[in-house]
Amino acid sequence: MIDIKKESRGYIAHGVSACAGCGMELILRTVLNALGQDTTLVIPPGCSALFCGFGKETGLKVSTFQGNLENSAAYAAGIRAGYEVQGNNHSTVVAFAGDGGTLDIGLQSLSGMMERGDDVLYICYDNEAYMNTGIQGSSATPLGAWTTTTPTGKPVYKKDLLGIAMAHGIPYCASASVANIKDMTKKVEKAKSIQGPKLLHIHCPCPTGWGSAPSKSIEVSKKAVQTGAWVLYECEDGNIKLNNPPKELKAVQEYTKLQKRFSGINEEQLVALQMGITKNFERLMRMQAE
Amino acid sequence: MLNQQETVMNKQKRFKIQGPCAYEFDSGNTGSWRIERPQVDFETCVKCGTCATYCPANVITIEKDKEICVDIMWDYCKGCGICANECPKQCITMVEERCGK
Numbered sequence: 001m002i003d004i005k006k007e008s009r010g011y012i013a014h015g016v017s018a019c020a021g022c023g024m025e026l027i028l029r030t031v032l033n034a035l036g037q038d039t040t041l042v043i044p045p046g047c048s049a050l051f052c053g054f055g056k057e058t059g060l061k062v063s064t065f066q067g068n069l070e071n072s073a074a075y076a077a078g079i080r081a082g083y084e085v086q087g088n089n090h091s092t093v094v095a096f097a098g099d100g101g102t103l104d105i106g107l108q109s110l111s112g113m114m115e116r117g118d119d120v121l122y123i124c125y126d127n128e129a130y131m132n133t134g135i136q137g138s139s140a141t142p143l144g145a146w147t148t149t150t151p152t153g154k155p156v157y158k159k160d161l162l163g164i165a166m167a168h169g170i171p172y173c174a175s176a177s178v179a180n181i182k183d184m185t186k187k188v189e190k191a192k193s194i195q196g197p198k199l200l201h202i203h204c205p206c207p208t209g210w211g212s213a214p215s216k217s218i219e220v221s222k223k224a225v226q227t228g229a230w231v232l233y234e235c236e237d238g239n240i241k242l243n244n245p246p247k248e249l250k251a252v253q254e255y256t257k258l259q260k261r262f263s264g265i266n267e268e269q270l271v272a273l274q275m276g277i278t279k280n281f282e283r284l285m286r287m288q289a290e
Numbered sequence: 291m292l293n294q295q296e297t298v299m300n301k302q303k304r305f306k307i308q309g310p311c312a313y314e315f316d317s318g319n320t321g322s323w324r325i326e327r328p329q330v331d332f333e334t335c336v337k338c339g340t341c342a343t344y345c346p347a348n349v350i351t352i353e354k355d356k357e358i359c360v361d362i363m364w365d366y367c368k369g370c371g372i373c374a375n376e377c378p379k380q381c382i383t384m385v386e387e388r389c390g391k
Contacts, residue, residue, distance in 0.1 A: 001313070002312075002313050002314065002315045003313060003314050005314055005315060005316040005317075006315070006317040008315075008317060009348060012348070013315065013318075014317050014349055014365075014366035015317035015321070015347075015365070015366045016317075016318065016320070016347070017318050017320065018346070020323065020368040020369060020370035021346065021368075021370035021371070021372055023346070025347065026346040029346070053316070055312070056311075056312055056314050057314050057315075057316045058312035058314065058315055058316075059315070061315060178344075181344070207370075213371075214370040214371060214372070215371030215372055215374060215375040215384075217346075217370070217372055218344050218372055218375065218376050219376075
């Protein structure tokens with residue numbers, strides 16, 4: 001199908017023009033390593049679109065389709081339906097969208113996909129703002145974080161995507177992070193083996209937008225897990241299970257001080273952020289116990 | 291192979307792209323972005339592979355039998371420094387690659 005000009009290991013070219021220290025690049029490599037060649041990707045415009053390349057060049061060996069921002073889930077559902085007509089039951093159809101394309105603009109098509117029960121794996125890499133267009137705030141931006149549209153810090157909390165997915169009663173949804181690659185691989189493999197709509201919400205460090213050093217990308221996402229700002233859990237048929245939860249949450253300052261986007265945060269917002277994080281963690285622990 | 295549009299999409303010379311399908315798998319020369327280069331101390335290295343796991347560009351190979359046990363593809367390494375930051379033995383240091391300011 002494609003002419004290979006420069007060979008690479010795996011399914012993605014090595015020289016992709018993602019920023020140095022980009023978490024999204026690592027996520028897509030991990031996901032495709034777990035899924036294998038027999039995958040069809042749907043990518044909306046955004047940072048991930050640079051894998052589709054420009055003009056005649058591409059950075060992916062798997063078949064990929066670049067759609068519009070608001071309907072990646074609908075495109076993926078359509079491709080799945082087409083495959084079923086052709087009698088193809090082996091290919092995995094994956095939608096790989098950012099937080100803007102999932103939580104804001106693409107939420108309606110994602111909701112429709114989950115309602116109809118299409119056999120699609122939807123992956124949302126969450127870098128907590130519209131990074132590709134110049135760091136505008138999205139509904140995934142955490143409380144108090146600076147973006148160009150929230151110069152004094154975002155006044156409200158982050159949207160709970162997995163809560164929305166669980167309310168649809170889908171068979172599998174999980175959160176993952178680049179801090180734990182093994183856990184992410186396990187979840188992708190598990191999602192592949194399940195029939196029906198699946199959702200993975202993956203925390204994705206963005207050195208450009210978060211104002212962290214490129215070398216600290218993994219460290220920042222590890223801190224997010226340790227402070228509870230990002231909780232690793234999965235929900236299978238309504239049963240919530242936390243994956244290696246920290247015994248005691250660290251103070252949120254350890255996470256925020258590594259990033260310039262939280263440099264202007266005031267005392268009040270910091271207390272509110274800490275309260276929201278603790279509340280969310282305790283809520284999930286309670287849900288696991290039930 | 292692939293259905294391509296016969297006509298050029300845009301009349302401007304700058305955008306002479308045939309059709310909407312990509313058929314060439316290519317890589318950019320991202321090694322030219324690099325300001326700092328990871329330097330591995332091969333004697334302290336325990337070959338655990340943590341650097342290779344976390345490398346976003348997937349350019350690190352661990353060769354357990356060879357003396358140069360951490361092989362990095364310099365054509366593509368962007369010099370982000372994740373390998374140096376995550377190394378449990380801290381045997382990778384970032385050294386400046388370009389001279390002059």
